[in-house]
Amino acid sequence: MSSSPEEKIKKLGRKLGADLVGIASVEDINKYAPEGHRPDDMLMGARSVIVYAGQLTPKGAWHSRNYLFHHANRSFGIEYRNRIAFDVAHYIEDKYGYYAAVASGGNLSAKLCAEMAGMGTRSLAAGIVLNRDWGLLNFGVTLTTMPLRADGMLDEQVCPHPSCVKRWEKEGTTFCLDACPECLSGEIENGKIKWMRYNRHICATRAQTRSINSFQRTLLEAMNEPDPEKRKSIIMGTFFGSVVNTVSTANSMGQCGECLRGCPIVVRSRTLKPKWKPGDE
Amino acid sequence: MGRYISPEIYNKYKQQVLEMSLAVQNYVGIEQQRDESCLTDTEIAGKIGLNTAQVREIRTIAFNDLHPADMWLASDEEKRRKCQRYFSKK
Numbered sequence: 567m568s569s570s571p572e573e574k575i576k577k578l579g580r581k582l583g584a585d586l587v588g589i590a591s592v593e594d595i596n597k598y599a600p601e602g603h604r605p606d607d608m609l610m611g612a613r614s615v616i617v618y619a620g621q622l623t624p625k626g627a628w629h630s631r632n633y634l635f636h637h638a639n640r641s642f643g644i645e646y647r648n649r650i651a652f653d654v655a656h657y658i659e660d661k662y663g664y665y666a667a668v669a670s671g672g673n674l675s676a677k678l679c680a681e682m683a684g685m686g687t688r689s690l691a692a693g694i695v696l697n698r699d700w701g702l703l704n705f706g707v708t709l710t711t712m713p714l715r716a717d718g719m720l721d722e723q724v725c726p727h728p729s730c731v732k733r734w735e736k737e738g739t740t741f742c743l744d745a746c747p748e749c750l751s752g753e754i755e756n757g758k759i760k761w762m763r764y765n766r767h768i769c770a771t772r773a774q775t776r777s778i779n780s781f782q783r784t785l786l787e788a789m790n791e792p793d794p795e796k797r798k799s800i801i802m803g804t805f806f807g808s809v810v811n812t813v814s815t816a817n818s819m820g821q822c823g824e825c826l827r828g829c830p831i832v833v834r835s836r837t838l839k840p841k842w843k844p845g846d847e
Numbered sequence: 848m849g850r851y852i853s854p855e856i857y858n859k860y861k862q863q864v865l866e867m868s869l870a871v872q873n874y875v876g877i878e879q880q881r882d883e884s885c886l887t888d889t890e891i892a893g894k895i896g897l898n899t900a901q902v903r904e905i906r907t908i909a910f911n912d913l914h915p916a917d918m919w920l921a922s923d924e925e926k927r928r929k930c931q932r933y934f935s936k937k
Contacts, residue, residue: 631930746929760875761873763872765871766869766870767870767913775919779910805919805920827933828933
């Protein structure tokens, strides 16, 4: 029995390494995305968006008391997910004769595409899209002019988890709000998110402690430092050294996840049960 | 030298541009609110009478300029503390 183009595209995405593949319609995305940030602002005539989601971080990354070890294990994803998007774009062009391209960079919200493709819903933790089974995901996106059947948004919200609703009713907080009150605030009402606020400008100093931003900011600090010995200490010290290292290797993602460390959805998704024990074949 | 925004224009608009940008994100339910903030550079430009390129320059500089350089360094200690707190509670 022959499968549909949607099934074939999803199968290829999974074969290339995605845990989940979803399809969103550009029409749905454009109801929310502002002008200049829509799929068809990038690829003329775009009709569909294919989203690849992967739990690229090994689960063991969360099982370390050393937060730097955790961050190091979360920094491998960007090239990997773009590779899937790239290969599927070529597949669509070769097999179906429709234009396709990879949406990489800051002009299109991958979170919005993922929501519209039914891969998860926004959470109290910075509006990060959480999936009920996979928890925190990284996204890759292919745009195409090919009209594909969209999966559509999920009917039910993933966040808050029932245990968070209980904690909210008892203590007026949740794990994420308690873990990072500087970045996050919000309220739960009738088991759903009533409102939330995300201070991205604070989060950026944590989620991208070593990044182009911190490189620029620290460099400016050094240039403005009149004492040559202090200036030397800033430029040649361990912190700026690690910033330069990160920027030079382009590994600037995933440097914080403290709001999600105790999130019950994420905890469940990263928990393994051994499938083998000593003595088994 | 690339694009350059004058200190006068930068200082006059930096706070306003940041508040209207994605630096602070408000949601009702799970829907991002885009009346006062979470606006694009072009939308901000239209509201405050600058052009898109000027707003983009102001936003990019102001986002880095908002916090002292030490805050990035302090973030390391903050994350270490939060990670330790999580495991100490387990």
